[in-house]
């Protein structure tokens with residue numbers, strides 16, 4: 001997969017009519033009470049909590065589930081983001097990744113969609129993904145890929161200067177301001193001199209949101225603030241990375257992504273993605289917001305109508321920087 005700076009990459013599409021539609025309203029399983037369980041993998045340290053049929057990780061303040069339905073959503077979101085950027089990364093690392101023995105780290109890798117694709121594109125590079133929830137493939141994966149269960153807030157379990165390219169994508173729901181500062185320092189620490197660090201995040205809230213959508217998003221922002229997570233952090237990441245003394249050549253790209261019909265296929269997938277998120281966070285949000293399940297469903301229906309008929313959009317940010325090295329320049 002080329003990077004967005006490359007002029008000669010083939011144009012990536014979102015697929016034709018055969019794209020598998022992820023159902024925003026797929027019925028959850030019948031478990032309705034809260035219950036707990038330990039992850040099925042024998043070496044996993046995760047404890048899971050089931051609320052209204054959705055599975056959450058007990059060991060984190062991260063609000064999204066880690067079940068199959070969420071894995072489907074993350075696959076869909078990955079292809080949407082790859083389409084938006086016309087590639088899997090923005091940093092100028094194509095040549096680095098073609099060098100045999102190069103190493104890449106994906107922090108909060110989720111089901112590993114990005115890594116598995118990158119591992120196919122760069123077979124001589126070794127890819128490591130870490131995530132607090134073992135949602136990634138444990139057995140069937142390419143030889144140049146490994147996954148590890150780890151919490152970025154505990155520090156990365158790797159030596160300084162290990163990786164040529166370190167990425168962290170879609171983590172606004174997981175980290176407090178303080179966590180971000182520490183996490184960015186960790187990304188920088190494990191990156192080799194001359195290597196690159198890259199972050200990608202949607203900016204919350206969106207722009208030109210309808211009344212109901214705005215109300216729901218604002219309630220979510222407030223509730224996340226009570227958990228010390230600022231989901232609106234995306235536009236401030238550039239500034240956070242700029243304060244680093246060992247990063248240089250920072251570049252920040254922003255693209256706008258429409259929600260709904262007016263944005264054609266990508267707009268429809270963006271709207272589906274938001275609806276799936278609204279559904280996924282329902283078990284956490286409903287009790288904290290103090291609305292009933294049927295009222296939440298009414299809000300969700302209103303949001304779906306507004307996204308469909310309005311001209312709302314959201315900005316998506318990619319920021320990358322190179323770790324200082326006297327001999328490496330872009």
Ligand SMILES: C[S@@+](CC[C@H](N)C(=O)[O-])C[C@H]1O[C@@H](n2cnc3c(N)ncnc32)[C@H](O)[C@@H]1O
Nearest residue numbers: 062108109110131132133151152153169170174
């Ligand atoms: C929205 S998903 C993004 C997954 C993947 N990066 C992508 O873009 O498709 C966020 C991921 O971060 C993981 N996560 C949340 N808190 C974490 C933490 N403290 N350390 C490591 N991973 C974490 C979640 O389990 C989830 O898989």
